[in-house]
Amino acid sequence: MANPFTKDLARDRLDFNNILSFVKSLSKYKDRIAGTESIKEASLFIKGFLEELQDIEVWIDEFPIYTSFPLESEVAVLSPIAKVFQSFPNLYSLNTPPEGVTNDVVYVERGGSKEYEGLDVRNKIILADLSYAPPRPEKAWLARNKEASAIILSNWGHPQNEIVGRGAIKHVWGPLTLEDVNRIPRIPSVNISRKDAEFLKKLLEKGTVKINVKSKVEDRWVISNQPIGRIIPPQSKSMFDELLVIGGHLESWGGTVTDNSTGIAVILEIVRTLLKKEEKIRREVITNFWDGHEIGEAAGSGWFVDNYWGELNERAIAYVNFDGFGMIGTNHFISYSSPETWGFLGEVEKAVIGKESEKRLPLKIGDNFFLGIGIPYIFTFATYPPEEMEKLGNALFGWWYHSEEDTLDKVDEDILKLQAELHFHYIIKLLNEPIIPWDYVTFIKYIIHEIKEIEKSYKDVPRSDRLNTILKKVEVFQKKIEAVNDFIEEYSDKTPEELNEKEISRIKRLNKFLLSLGRLLNPAFRSTTDKYSHDPYGYSILTKPLPRVYSVLVKLNKYEESSFEYNCLLTRLLREYNYLEDTISSVIDLVDNLLSLKPNYFTIPKNSSSLFRT
């Protein structure tokens, strides 16, 4: 769906010196953590800069964030030797009594539910590695559920890495509701360096290791500092009703350079360049600088989605996330993005960086609350090649992550420039392509793949007839959406200037249709909660095929058929099947409605499927 209007990519429009200068200015605000002067000053710096540009509304959203502050922690090996490690308390940890908790250590590798199989860890002290799966809060949640008395997290990086990383274990993603309070894992938790953890593992190889852990934090409400800008396209050029949301987290630990002053700096330069209007801005842009990202587990972006929900639901075409840009030693591009965006992203990537990023499903992690509504998520960044990642203990965001060591020497200017260019082009195209470039054929093929995965992994799926019905309907939908793609192709060669009034109104209708597909399909197939609520932070189940169905099947498998629990879970499973089938019926209705407008409304090209010809 290449459009010649944006085929000629605007290179070198960004001023890279500006980006570097923003990184330097922003990283002076170290430890810019919710509720501190540092983030307040950084947010005023951003507001001040944006206010000097023309045609952008700028303000700071102030709202309550429930955050947590570190007070003290201690990790002391008592036997077979005596040794005290450097440590940092995980925020929202349960405070230990003054004497701490003492017990034997059990090492559970990455600390996912699989690693606990066959282990009795009641009252034990867990040692787990900081890999990205499951995320830190889920590790704490699992340890708490297994009735461990504390959890120690080993930092990632090289085995000799002495940095003690920082983090939080709230587990509840975004702002709290009263019901959420009990989902905060109430367990003492501390971080130690990878070097000390490796030492501990060596001791464990020889026998029992007794340890004492102390942790103390203070949880309280603070007021946010969350700058926001809104660029409204001039009426004469505004052909389309949609809006694009872009953002990166302002709240940052330690030195803040690559996490995330670089991301914020790229946003500022893109906004500055857009407002010079060398490129047209045909869609509205909202740009965000999130507070409450690190400790409040994305409390700021969660608040934004809850508070701007109606507008986002009606009009947002995507959320583009800027995080972890320009890390030294990285060259492997990964994109955790919604499948319907993969084709579009791949095209831009080939043109700008000469290769496609590795595509992965978006996780409900970081500031990605938009996916809950059904708004596609785009997050592309460069990390280490797989061989290097292995050596670094899966340090996806660098061994200096969340520490004082996140300094200017960790920036690779070439990779930062490439990422800035890439995102500028994503955005230019998204603001100017007449038809939103989302391809639901890719999404649907992924669903078919997932249904087959479920059938393969679970030999006797209860009520597999229902799963079959869903599969058949999905295949019908696939054929119909392929036909829609055929006539989208008809319009894709036209520049916005070549479109007449009638064509513009058709395109508006098509875009509304494409947004509606996402709003229905994503909450059904890429979520386990309703579209007004949020899954737990980084919920691992969402990486599994058909998460709604999978989340029931894993439990069902543990019970005897016709037991009390089995029967109750079967009811749950049927309701999840109902949700999926109903969603597919609804999207089929949407396509049928769209296609029923032809021939007056859309011309079906000669070479398209004969499915809808009368």
Ligand SMILES: [Zn+2]
């Ligand atoms: Zn980050």
